[in-house]
Amino acid sequence: MDAEEFRRHGHELIDWIADYFERIENLPVLAQIEPGDLKAQLPPSPPPAGEPMADILADVDRLIVPALTHWSHPSFFAYFATSTSAPGIFGELLSAAFDNKAMLWRTSPASTELEEVTLDWLRQMMGLDAGLVGIIYDTASVSSMHAIAAAREGVERRIREEGMSGRADLPLLRVYASEQAHSSIEKGIITLGLGQRALRKIPVDKEFRMQPSALAAAIKEDKRAGFLPFCVVATVGTTSTSSIDPVSEIVPICEQHSLWLHVDAAYAGSAAIVPEMRETIKGCEHADSLVVNPHKWLFTPFDLSVLYCRHLDLLRRAFSLVPEYLRTPEEAQVRSGSDYGVQLGRRFRALKLWLVIRYFGHEGLAARIREHCRLAKLFASWIQASKNWELMAPVPFALVCFRACPRFENVASEVLEARRDVLNEAIMHGVNATGKALLSHTKLDDRTTLRLSIGNIRTTEKQVRQVWDLLNEQLKLLQK
Ligand code: PLP
Numbered sequence: 340m341d342a343e344e345f346r347r348h349g350h351e352l353i354d355w356i357a358d359y360f361e362r363i364e365n366l367p368v369l370a371q372i373e374p375g376d377l378k379a380q381l382p383p384s385p386p387p388a389g390e391p392m393a394d395i396l397a398d399v400d401r402l403i404v405p406a407l408t409h410w411s412h413p414s415f416f417a418y419f420a421t422s423t424s425a426p427g428i429f430g431e432l433l434s435a436a437f438d439n440k441a442m443l444w445r446t447s448p449a450s451t452e453l454e455e456v457t458l459d460w461l462r463q464m465m466g467l468d469a470g471l472v473g474i475i476y477d478t479a480s481v482s483s484m485h486a487i488a489a490a491r492e493g494v495e496r497r498i499r500e501e502g503m504s505g506r507a508d509l510p511l512l513r514v515y516a517s518e519q520a521h522s523s524i525e526k527g528i529i530t531l532g533l534g535q536r537a538l539r540k541i542p543v544d545k546e547f548r549m550q551p552s553a554l555a556a557a558i559k560e561d562k563r564a565g566f567l568p569f570c571v572v573a574t575v576g577t578t579s580t581s582s583i584d585p586v587s588e589i590v591p592i593c594e595q596h597s598l599w600l601h602v603d604a605a606y607a608g609s610a611a612i613v614p615e616m617r618e619t620i621k622g623c624e625h626a627d628s629l630v631v632n633p634h635k636w637l638f639t640p641f642d643l644s645v646l647y648c649r650h651l652d653l654l655r656r657a658f659s660l661v662p663e664y665l666r667t668p669e670e671a672q673v674r675s676g677s678d679y680g681v682q683l684g685r686r687f688r689a690l691k692l693w694l695v696i697r698y699f700g701h702e703g704l705a706a707r708i709r710e711h712c713r714l715a716k717l718f719a720s721w722i723q724a725s726k727n728w729e730l731m732a733p734v735p736f737a738l739v740c741f742r743a744c745p746r747f748e749n750v751a752s753e754v755l756e757a758r759r760d761v762l763n764e765a766i767m768h769g770v771n772a773t774g775k776a777l778l779s780h781t782k783l784d785d786r787t788t789l790r791l792s793i794g795n796i797r798t799t800e801k802q803v804r805q806v807w808d809l810l811n812e813q814l815k816l817l818q819k
Contacts, residue, residue: 363411444675475644708737
């Protein structure tokens, strides 16, 4: 493709994207297709000869768009609602054009050094201390897995060299996380070969926060049984409810037993850039590592997760392996990304975060997060004011957990709860089927709970009012 043609298609594509964002609110949020529909429309084998760009782009409209669930739709309230932003898209575009593989400093000095500077900016915005040094991975799942690997390296049992299997000298290693911790922690433990039994889940209190006294008791019990505790994962902003583990109370327990404290702030860490919300990460200044996902609540296109780590030396010891063909004269002076993880080549992800932070500025980003929290609290106030609905958890950030709780006459309490579960599920499917909004669910204390997450850069009070109306319409309809 010559420069002229590239320019022409490039302009068309940017126009297409601008139109997409202008019309996105009229598209159904949830893809309106059945499993297999798209596959059935695609040729089973590749084209033998190249095709015109115009035909390919026409198929994006005809085939791909209908099969999309539109995460950038302002009424996307499911999971943790997240969205890209214009500067983030430009960052991706440039990164694709440069196509740098930032494995060594010299293969992409720009990526390596911009990553260090941009992550230091983010650290300052979050109010974290300079001892925490950032490194980018694709997702929080991978960031946490690397944090646990560094923690394991710190136990000094030559696991890197000798592995864990077939060793009579190695006790069962233990990691602690609350019952509400994200499944990625368990997956990381599985991936590292620690085995699922290495994870001890700590009970939570009524507000879904880890109970420090239960943590302390579990560690003592495990030590008595001859196990080797080495890591605690606290969560700031759990996935189901966005609850905040009491990090400040967990810190002294970790210190007492010399355990690595990893904080999963994948979702809520971004809120710490709002000065009056910085309290939510209190205690994290004592953490050994912390993960935050700019691709969740900092308007940065997927994927970009940041691991802040106080002991990069351990991370490096766990993963660095440099064959002759990757040796460079400057290696002692620079940081090379491939020394800190499983991957060799790394995408130039820092670029999009750098564009986002520069374009919006700290204040612009904080204002948007603050507004999302205001909208969530507004929605929660409607729930609280209505006799048909109830809140299922506190609302510390921009996630509301709630459910319909209508009365059913002469019904025993277990039957009542079961009926409410069925009703709430039907309400959620009813709202989602309209295509006008998308919600997701969880189970809290075994009860079906609806989740409304606000994190989209285009979401305003208008969409929050709309989804409230939709919920009430569905409730009325289903009660008839
Ligand atoms: N941790 C928490 C608290 C999350 O909510 C999630 C996802 O929602 C993750 C980790 C995993 O994130 P990722 O998709 O970046 O692996």
